[in-house]
Amino acid sequence: MVIPVTIGEVALMAKIAWTVGQVFTRARKTAPAEFREIENQLYSLSAALAALKDAHSAGTIGIIADSNTLSSDSISSGQSAGSQDTVDNILSNCRETLKHLENIVNKYGVITEQIDSDKSRLKRWSESFVKGYRRIAWTMEDGDLQTLRSQLMVHTNSLELVLGVAIK
DSSP states (O other): OOOOOBHHHHHHHHHHHHHHHHHHHHTTTTSOHHHHHHHHHHHHHHHHHHHHHHHHHTTSOOOSBBTTBOSGGGSOTTOOHHHHHHHHHHHHHHHHHHHHHHHHHHHHEEEOOOSSTTSOOOEEEOHHHHHTGGGSOOSTTOOOHHHHHHHHHHHHHHHHHHHHHHHO
C-alpha cells in the first residue's frame, strides 16, 4: 500500500528538486556534460511539482491529500479512488527518487563559503566526487546518470499529464 503524499510534501519535494538542481548548477564548470542534463530535469521536476501544488491550492485539482485529511474524503468530487492511487504512486516514486538524490548530495556535497550574508550557503560537489561520479549508484536500483535522467523525466511527464488531465 502506498502512503498518500500530502500537499505539504509536494511543496517539500519541489524544494528538494530545486536545491539538488542547484548543486548540479554550482558544479557546471567542473562537472561532466551529463550533469547539465540532470540539472535541467531537476528544475523541470521542481516546476511540475510546484504547478501541482499551485493547482491544488487554487482548487483546480483535488486529488492530493491535505495534511489533515488523509482519507478517501480528500478526493474531490468526480475523482475516483483509482485516480487518487495513481497520483499517490507517482508522487511516492518521485519522493523516493528525490530522497535518494538528497542523500547523495548530503554525502558528497560540500558547503560553499558564504560571501554574502543575505544569501544562503549552497552545496557543490567535492572535487573527488566529480572525478569518481560514475561509481555512484544514482538510483535506488544502482543505476547510472542516464537511468536517473530517465527517471526524472518520467516523474516530470507523469505530473504534467496529471495536471493536463485534471485542469481540462
